[in-house]
Structure formats: structure tokens, C-alpha cells
Amino acid sequence: MSPYLWALLGMLVSATVFDAFNLAILSTVAPQIQQLYGLNHTQWGLVNLAIRVGAVASFFVLALADRFGRRPMITLTIFGYALFTGLTAYAADVYSFTLWQFCARIFLAAEFALALIIIGEEYPTRFRSFGVSLLAGMGALGTILSFLTARWVLAHYDWRTMYLLGLLPVVLVVLVRLGMRETRRFERLREEGQSHRTWREQLAAFKVPFQRRYRARSLLVTLIWNCNHMVTSPAVTFWTIHAARNLHFSPQEYTVVVAGAYIVGFLFGAPLAGFFMNRLGRRLSCALYYFGAAGFIFALFVVPIPSVTAQTLLMSACIVCFLGANAVTSTYATELFPTEIRATGYSWTTNLFGRITEIVTPLLIGMLADHIGIPFSVGIMAIGPVIGALLVLRYAPETRGKTLEQIAQELDQTPLGQRERALGRDRVG
Numbered sequence: 001m002s003p004y005l006w007a008l009l010g011m012l013v014s015a016t017v018f019d020a021f022n023l024a025i026l027s028t029v030a031p032q033i034q035q036l037y038g039l040n041h042t043q044w045g046l047v048n049l050a051i052r053v054g055a056v057a058s059f060f061v062l063a064l065a066d067r068f069g070r071r072p073m074i075t076l077t078i079f080g081y082a083l084f085t086g087l088t089a090y091a092a093d094v095y096s097f098t099l100w101q102f103c104a105r106i107f108l109a110a111e112f113a114l115a116l117i118i119i120g121e122e123y124p125t126r127f128r129s130f131g132v133s134l135l136a137g138m139g140a141l142g143t144i145l146s147f148l149t150a151r152w153v154l155a156h157y158d159w160r161t162m163y164l165l166g167l168l169p170v171v172l173v174v175l176v177r178l179g180m181r182e183t184r185r186f187e188r189l190r191e192e193g194q195s196h197r198t199w200r201e202q203l204a205a206f207k208v209p210f211q212r213r214y215r216a217r218s219l220l221v222t223l224i225w226n227c228n229h230m231v232t233s234p235a236v237t238f239w240t241i242h243a244a245r246n247l248h249f250s251p252q253e254y255t256v257v258v259a260g261a262y263i264v265g266f267l268f269g270a271p272l273a274g275f276f277m278n279r280l281g282r283r284l285s286c287a288l289y290y291f292g293a294a295g296f297i298f299a300l301f302v303v304p305i306p307s308v309t310a311q312t313l314l315m316s317a318c319i320v321c322f323l324g325a326n327a328v329t330s331t332y333a334t335e336l337f338p339t340e341i342r343a344t345g346y347s348w349t350t351n352l353f354g355r356i357t358e359i360v361t362p363l364l365i366g367m368l369a370d371h372i373g374i375p376f377s378v379g380i381m382a383i384g385p386v387i388g389a390l391l392v393l394r395y396a397p398e399t400r401g402k403t404l405e406q407i408a409q410e411l412d413q414t415p416l417g418q419r420e421r422a423l424g425r426d427r428v429g
Contacts, residue, residue: 004181008122009131011180012115013138015078019112020142021149022085022104022166026051027237028150028255029159031244036159037094041241041374045366048237050098052359054105055351061110062347065117070343071182074114080107085166104166109351112139117343120334121183125403126278132334133274133327140266140323147259154251217336218349220395221329225354227391228290228329230384231297232322233358238365239300239315242374247306257308261315269323281400282328282335283392289324290389296321298382301375325385335399338408357384 026033034044065073084104091097112135119131146162153161243254276285296317305311330350337345361381368377399407 016135016139017142020139021146024143024146025162030240032159041366041369045363047098048362049359051101054102055109055355058106058109059347059352062113063344065343069182070118071180077107077111082167089160089163116330116334121185130274132331133270140262144259144262147255151252151255221333221349222353224388226357227384227388229358230381233361257312260312261319264316265319265323269320273324273327281398283396283398286328286392287389289321290385292321293325294382294385298379301378
């Protein structure tokens, strides 16, 4: 861990904190937006669906990092999500609100993915899981700041002020441009001429992660991300509405619950994820976090306890499991692809096909909620992480303690071994 790697971590953490801050704004103002535009649960689900499609569109931004490099693209993403978050404050109706948030989500998703890729490529093997987990944990700090800020802002101003605060990350653009170097692994590819592609070659490279050589690992990462998003995507957004409508919490109360839960997640979620990945391994850690996420999200929504303390405890357990699940899944998504296609592979499996349930689930919950209520609608989705845990235990490789080059070599020699061949047969079946 050289001084530059610590400085790099500081720059990426700063970007990730603002990333999470801007992402959490939608949850803090959800009850106000729903009431302002007279949206029922199904309509609110449609708004969420349209906004979340932006994360899928980030595929095109992220994949360009394999052509132009990690450093210029992360600079672009920070500027992009700050700009469109600020424009949301001037939305005249629900349609412009949705459009600006859709655009912001493109750059938010791409920025976080690039931060993880940079950590994965630059950090020494034994610190790689630490770096990824810390980024996930510091994202929790951004959510904490967002909800604590909302507690004061919503008591004195309207929801638009929250989005104006989202312009702050623009100052990070200068810091990143001056202080961040291109990753060593990408520079090596550039020196070998592998990064200089024509547009036709770039389009052809988009298909590489789903060639026979990489197909099974791409499918595995895609499936477990979708299982993960079935509970993480609706958790906070629908819980604030549930808290306001069903538990009769004020904005000051539900913001305290979420902020308190994310403080616990910040203190314990990320450190525990890094510890478990190094001690128990990636596979077992991922499965345990997925099972925990399923159980606690079910209890959070289905157990009707109108107590701020009880809800904070349940929400805290959820956030710890969510952060752990995201950290381990992100680690897999960055480790299983070689450097020359890492951004492309990550964009396919995480930002494009890996977000199908993130997009669809809020709409399904909204439609079900109009008939059976929010609690049981979210409770049904808890089956997702259970399926994900079983997939991980059955098919995922163990990458603990291996360099990226060792992982690539092993997977090339035996493409996920018997697990990959079995997964391919299951897919055909």
C-alpha cells in the first residue's frame, strides 16, 4: 500500500460518498414526490422503473473504459451525475423529473463500477477485498449524510433543495483530473497496443464476455446480481413510503431510522465483509450475506412494529447484509474477467443484464401493493437472495488469495471447472 494507493482510495471514496448521497435523495423525498404528483403505488413503481433503466444505459458509458481508459471515463461520470442531479431541482413535472433522474442514474452506475474496477486493478491481492469493501461501506456514509441532511432540509425547505446539493461533486472533477493516474494494468495493455481499437473492433469487443470462453462466468455474475437486486432495489425507497403511510412516521422519524441503520452498516457492514471474504472465502461469505438479506428484509416489512428503535434495529441488520452482499458480488464481478475486457464484462453482467430485477421489481411491488399492500409485496421478493445463495454455493469459484492473473489463468484452463460445465448444461436444459 503505497502513498499513491492511499490517495487513490481517498479520491474514489470521495466520489463514492457523493454517488451514494445523490442516489439516496430519491428515497428521502419519495413520499413528497408521490404526494406532489398524485402518484399511486403502481405509478410510483413506473417512475422508479424508468429511472433505473438509466443504470442499464450506463453499460455504454462503462464499456468505453476498455477503449479510452479508466481515468477519463470516471471524470466524465462524476461531472455527469452532478449535473443531472442539479437539473432535477428544476423539474417542472413528473416527466422532466424522471428524465433528469434517468440521466443522472446513467453516470451514477458507471462511476461506482469504474471505482470498483480501478481498485481491483491497482490494489495488491491481499488488499483487494479490503478496498472493494471499503468503497461499499463509504457509500453507506453518503446515504447517512443524505438522510441526515434531508431531516433538516425537509423541515425548512422543499425537496428541490436536496437535488441542488447534488451539484457539490463537481469540485471532485478537478481533484480526480489532477491526482489520479491511469491504472497500471490498463497502461500495460495500452503499451501492448491492445487498447487501441477501431469503432468496429470496439463493437465486436462488446460481445466478448458472452463468447464460449467467458459465457458461464458471465451468466453466473448476471444471475446473482439479479437475485441480489430483488431486495436491495426496493428496500429503502418503498420502506420510507411504508413508514409514512403504514407506521405513521414523520420525515424526521424515518430519516433517523435509515441514517441510524446506515451508520451501523458503515461501522460494521464493510469491515465485516472484507474480514469474511479473507477468512471464510468469497463463496461462503456471499451465501451467508444473501441468506441474511432475505430474512431481515422480510422481517423489516412484514413485522408491523411502529417503534423507531425496533425499525432501526431491523433496518440496521438489513443494511449490514446488503453492504456485505454488494461487496462480495462486486468482488466477483471484478475478479472473474481479465483486464482487457474487465470493464466490458462488468458492464454486461452488472450494469446491463444484471439489473433486470432492479428495474422490474419496483414496478411489480407497486402493482402488488395496490392490492395486497407494500409489506407483503416486498416480502415476496425475499425469495431472490435465497436463490442467489444457492447458485453461489453450487457454481461460484473460490478466488480468495489469488492475483487477477492467477484467477484468469485458472478459469481459462478449466472454465469454472465442473461448476461451469454444469451451469452450461442447466442453462441448455
